[in-house]
Amino acid sequence: MLPAALALSGCVATPQPGITDSGTPTQTVPGPAPGVATTSAPLESTQASNKAPVYWIGRSNNNVFLYREFRDVSEQDNPITRALRVMMSEKPLDPDFFTPWQNPKKLATSISGKNIITVDVSADAFNSNVDADMAERAIQQLVYTATAAGASAGLTDAGQQIQVVILVDGHTDYVAFNRVRLGAPTSRSAGMVAPVWIIDPQEGTEEADGAVKFSGRSTVPGGKLRWEILRVDGTTKTPYLNGNMTASADGAQAGLFNFSLNLGPGSYEARVSQVDPTGAVQDLNVDTRGFTVR
Incomplete structure (x- = not known):
């Protein structure tokens, strides 16, 4: 199901006024806090997969x-x-x-x-x-x-x-x-591109019992991040572990983050968000991933 704003239509209507050009998209995404440097996700590297x-x-x-x-x-x-x-x-x-x-x-x-x-x-x-x-x-x-x-x-x-x-x-x-x-x-x-993005684990994956590795990217190099793990039982999600970390500020690794946790068998949800430097928003640009540990 798509959100209401994306209701499907069986046909294409007459073009509306205000048509933009694909080569020069309108920037409607709000910028970072003043003085905060950002980076976009880099081009993917070659992989044997x-x-x-x-x-x-x-x-x-x-x-x-x-x-x-x-x-x-x-x-x-x-x-x-x-x-x-x-x-x-x-x-x-x-x-x-x-x-x-x-x-x-x-x-x-x-x-x-x-x-x-x-x-x-x-x-x-x-x-x-x-x-x-x-x-x-x-x-x-x-x-x-x-x-x-x-x-x-x-x-x-x-x-x-x-x-x-x-x-x-x-x-x-x-x-x-x-x-x-x-x-x-x-x-x-x-x-x-997403301001916070959990790369691993992917949604719905199974992880081995023990140390589960998490990685991702933030668009703010050196920015503060909050992570949280919830245990999932049916439709009930219970806070389990949480902490803070800092995204890398170094060169090609800028914006990357990673951490690992020892988790027993069960279903979990990982949440990572940027820490708003103004304190106005507790969980800014949240990304979540559901996974299981066998």
């Missing part, structure tokens, strides 16, 4: 951001097409995430020598009724997923900026979701 990086949309406090999952994929198609098929046709593992994309009849991708990924998709992929802000996030969801899949498969040069050109039925200038004009080379927009 058959799991595809797929980005989804999720809510945090009063805003909406992009979050990544690694998903099992078939050997059909190239890595970028496989990842986009999951994004457009499957549901996220985490019930807190959602997607406005629809399963398209046609989908193909290619890469030029200049680190340009071209995605050609049929118009039925856009058969959802969303507002302008959500439409921009959906386009960035595709851009993040395509660039992540290309980078993790070693198909693109990590030393160059990767851009995505989206064609619809082979043509440029299509207005996606009646809100965003496509065709211009589009890069990742830093403001779209």
Whole structure:
């Protein structure tokens, strides 16, 4: 089920006024506190795995951001097409995430020598009724997923900026979701990625009894974070452990965090949030993951 703002529509209506361009998305994500440096999630590194990086949309406090999952994929198609098929046709593992994309009849991708990924998709992929802000996030969801899949498969040069050109039925200038004009080379927009993001464990995974390792990323290098573990019994969640930590402020590791805990068998929920320096919000930009220990 999608949120009310993402009610599905069986057809695409006439484009509305205020259409934006995919190459220059409107920044509607509020910035950090004054004087606080931020970083976006870096491009994925090459990995020897058959799991595809797929980005989804999720809510945090009063805003909406992009979050990544690694998903099992078939050997059909190239890595970028496989990842986009999951994004457009499957549901996220985490019930807190959602997607406005629809399963398209046609989908193909290619890469030029200049680190340009071209995605050609049929118009039925856009058969959802969303507002302008959500439409921009959906386009960035595709851009993040395509660039992540290309980078993790070693198909693109990590030393160059990767851009995505989206064609619809082979043509440029299509207005996606009646809100965003496509065709211009589009890069990742830093403001779209989640401020706090638990990377491991993924939603629904099983961990071995003993030391469970947690890792993730914050957009504030050196920022203070709060973590909490809840025990889950049916629909009841009971606070179990909690603590504080600091995201890394060093170079390529900037924003990363990790910790480990000894947990016995059972079902749990991990929660990580940024600590608001003003104290106005107790749990700022919360991300959660449900997992079990066997």
